[in-house]
Amino acid sequence: MADLPNLANLDYVHRVNRAIDHITRNLADPLPLEELARIACFSPFHFHRVFRALVGETLHVFVKRLRLERAVQWMWYRPSASLTEIALAVGFASSSDFSRSFRAHFGVPPSVFDVEAYRRRRRDQMIDTLVPDARHRLARLPAGANPDHFTPRIRDLPKRRVAYIRALEPYTSQGVPDAVARLTAWARPRGLAGGQWLGYQWEDPEVVALEQCRYDVGLEIPPATPVDAPGINVTTFPPMEVVELDLSGGIELEMRALDWLYKTWLPTSGYVPDHQPGFEAFLGEPFAHGSEHFELRVQIPIVDAATSL
Missing domain, CATH: 3.20.80.10 (Regulatory factor, effector binding domain)
Structure with a gap:
């Protein structure tokens, strides 16, 4: 979303953010264009165009990407869940639809996707961006280790x-x-x-x-x-x-x-x-x-x- 200085554009950003918040909180539900346009106070025709102009993705591509990324999170946090359970939990109509979309986005089907390796690569990219000279200090803490004596x-x-x-x-x-x-x-x-x-x-x-x-x-x-x-x-x-x-x-x-x-x-x-x-x-x-x-x-x-x- 571009940095848009005038008041009209800030109002558009405000309205699109309302729709994004609704999408993010309700990925498991159907998210028809008409409903999201109403939340953003646009006509469906104008909402679709404004959303793409500000976000850089069509509404359809944005929603599908968020659902697939949420699925990767669930595959990591809830390894005992079946792919069908995960597919339905993030808003896909079926496991077959989920698998097709997952393969198109990530290059492999979810059944063979290496979540740990994928997260490790993303983490390295984040560290290299934030503190490029400190990767050796930011190695992932191994399971069971608590050198800082965290008390939750x-x-x-x-x-x-x-x-x-x-x-x-x-x-x-x-x-x-x-x-x-x-x-x-x-x-x-x-x-x-x-x-x-x-x-x-x-x-x-x-x-x-x-x-x-x-x-x-x-x-x-x-x-x-x-x-x-x-x-x-x-x-x-x-x-x-x-x-x-x-x-x-x-x-x-x-x-x-x-x-x-x-x-x-x-x-x-x-x-x-x-x-x-x-x-x-x-x-x-x-x-x-x-x-x-x-x-x-x-x-x-x-x-x-x-x-x-």
Whole structure:
């Protein structure tokens, strides 16, 4: 989505983001053009054209890609699930339709796809982009290792209303710092900057190409707070259960924490990741401690493994 400065274009971005949020949260459901156009307040004809112009993909290609990428996540997190279960859970009508689409996108059928090798390549690309001289320090933490003595806790989070600005290509641009600055400039005069700041993304960068990842800089706001500033979107997260870790350090510590949660804690916890983004819940404003040191809580939404899929 291009950086579009005038108010009309910011309104289009706002409306398309509403449709993207609906798609991301409802991949298992049919997503007809007419419904998404209504959510974005466009006619179906204009929505299709505006979506392609801003996102760079047709609506059909975008939805199918998200479903396939979500399927790869489920193949990793839920290895006991059948391909049919995964296909239906991400919105394909049948396992045969899923297999055809998967092979067309990834080059091999899902039955022989090496998820671990694929994620390893994506992770290496992310590290080379973020900290090109530090791959030796960011090797994946092996299962069972916990050298940082991470201590998780389970929390129930209430329903939250969040004002956010979406940063595109967050790993390869200044989109995140710019979004922080814009949202802070809006929040401070309104006395809201002391609230809970969040960073979150729906895509897993170990599955999704970095240039197609989206990162939202968000701020929890009271239910009745009006938000009428161009480019600032509003979303509501439902009540959710999360596993949470406190972090005080740099990106290396955060990546080790995520490795430990996904490879050591989750497989023996009785939980699996929920259909929600992972959150960085900042202590204070984002980047209050600089861009190399973070004070935050990592929060991964979870559901009981016995009731998932």
